[in-house]
Every structure is written in structure tokens, then in C-alpha cells.
Amino acid sequence: MADKLFLELVSPEKLLVSSDVDNVFAAGAGGAFGLYPDHSPFCTALVPCVLTYAIGQETYKVIVSKGFLEVADNKVNVLAEKAVFVKDIDKAKYQSAFDALSSELNAEISEDERLEKEADLKFYELALNN
């Protein structure tokens, strides 16, 4: 019985987390889920959400945009297109990105682009509200 999960969270810009954790919570294509040690092998697409993980009594929050999560052998790999620690959020910067995106969404755009922009918007919205 393992009592820890090894979590690695990477975005194209950097490696955010690489450590032993007690649990991980996130939301995937099929809804929100929690991972504890000895979880069965599982792979899902992530939707923009707040990913939380705990080390002892401390919990940490990371905002992730769409990406992928894979669990096997007590290793959790998270690949996120964008990811930021809640404590590192620069509100002003995210607010302006949020505003820019919302105005873009009001304009005429194709369906694919709309889906993509809406996902980005969700990411910024989460970042601002946490």
C-alpha cells in the first residue's frame, strides 16, 4: 500500500509541481473527481478547473485550463495548456485578458474558435474568482 501519490504538473511554459502529495482533486470531461493513493489507472481530458492537492495539512490550489491527466502506479501526470498557482495570480493582468476575450466572443467568429475562446475565458474567470 502506498500512502502517497507522486504528482507532476507541467504546462508548456514550465514545470509547476513535482512532489509527493496525499490527494488530488480536479474536473475532467466526465465530471469532478478525486484521486487518492492506489487509484486504478485512469486517463482523462481536463476541463478548465481549480486543481487542488494536499501535502499533510497544507492544501494548494492551481488553476488549470484544458489539458490531460493520467494516473498509473501512484504517479499523476497533469499536462495543462495553461496553469497558474492561485497565489501567483496577477489580478490586473488576468482582468485585462478576460475583458479582451469577452469582447472577442461578442464578435462574429466560427464555432471552433468560440469553443476555444470560451475555454480560455473560463480559465481567466476561475483565476479571477479564486
Next chain:
Amino acid sequence: MASARDIKRKINSVSNTQKITKTMKMVSAAKMRKAIEAMQSARPYSVKLAELIQELSNRAGGNAEHAFFEAREEVKTIYLVVVTSDKGLCGAFNSNILKVAQTFVKENTGKTIKVVPVGKRALDFFAKRGFEIVEKWVGFGGKYTFSDAINVGKLLAKSFTNGDADEVHLIYNEFKSTSSQIVRSKKLLPLAVEGGSEPNYPDFEYEPDVAELLNTLLPQFINTSIFQSMLESVAGEHGARMVAMDNATRSAGEMIKKLVLNYNKTRQAAITTELLDIVNGAEALK
């Protein structure tokens, strides 16, 4: 022979140039450090992504079906993505890339080659030679973000799936060390799958299913490849510029040394002539 004053002026101008090249070298060194950092932090993502794709295609039994895997029987149009820098003064960095690109074009005569330049140097080069430019990405000044790579990737994926492009090739400089960059040329699309090996975890649970996951993963893989090549190229550019500027500073130093020697000689010659004039004048008065 140039007068002492002319030589002095020349020495001043060369030492000014030397100051500039020295500063450029230091700036490049600082920028390179940052670029290398960015490159290294992007690496885990692309490694993990490649692993995941491998796992999934193993899962699908090596015959995963996706538009990106389909090789065309007849290749008519090739999209060529060429990653260069925006600015010059970095030695053979850009000309190496463009040489390889040109060889590639020669090897593929008879096919239509359309160019997607990333960086101003590539744009200038191909525009001048009358190639069709699909879309250009210039003026980033070496500050690429992942969304830039996504934009390039989207264009390529779209052109490939709707049949505008039968193949997509990518040419870029890979950063090996400060003083050496290797030109890499690789086929981006169609994707080559190695595979058929057994999945590592047979009882994997997927959400949504494998095919749908691959659908979102594969475009991401293209984007990451492009992002990686952009970052490698930026780090390489600064490395190359650092070396070029170091060489320039050194040769300016040598030039100054020669000029100073020359200056002293001319100065001494002038003094001797003046002395002779005075002595001769005094002799004549006797």
C-alpha cells in the same frame, strides 16, 4: 600616407564599434540564459505528451485512425515551416538554415512548395525568391508564447486536413551548446507512428474514449513541436550572436593595436621632419 590625425580618427571609430559589439555580446549572454531556461522548462511537457501519445497509440493497437496519420499517395504541395531569427548579426545562424531550406526545395522540384516563415530573415529570403508565403510570423523579437505556437499549429493542421498541404516539414536550429547549433529538418505531418507494442497498463480507464483523447492530443503535439523549435531557435540565435560578437570584439582589438602602431610611427616621422627643418634652418643662418 595617412596623416596622424586621420589615423587617430580611425582608432576612435574602431574603438566605438568595439564598445558596441562588446555590449551586444553581454546582452546576448543574458538573453541566452533566459532562453535556455525557457527551453528547459518546456521540455518536461513535450516529453510527457509524447509518452502519453505513445501509450494511447499502443492502446489503439498501432493502427490509431486519425487524419494526421494518413500519408497521401501523391505529394503535390508541401508546406515548409522555416524558423529563423528576426535580426541579423549572428554569424552563420540564419544562412545555415536557409541553405538547408534551399537544398530541400531543390530535392523536391516538381512539387509546389509553400513557405510558412517564422522570423523575418526567412520571410525576406523566400519573398525575394518568389515563393508563395502562406502566412508569416515575424516581429516577436524572440519572445514566443505558447499561444503563438498554437496559432501556427492550427494553420498547419487545418491545411493538412482540408488537403491544401500533403506534407508539412519543419526546419529549425537546434540548440546544442553556446557555440554550436544543429540544423534540424523534420517531417511534421503526416505523423509517423511507431508502435504496435503492448500497452504498459492494460486496465486503463479512459474518459472520454481513446479516439477522442487522441483527437485533442495530436494537435497539441504539433503545437508543442513548433513551440519547442521556436524556443530552441531563440536560444541558438543568442548563442550564435554571442560568439559572433565576441569574434568581432576581438578583431576590433587587433585592428586597434595595428592602428596605434601605425599612429606612433607617423607621429615620430612627423617629429623627425620638423626637427630636421629646424636644424636645417639654423645651419643656413650661420
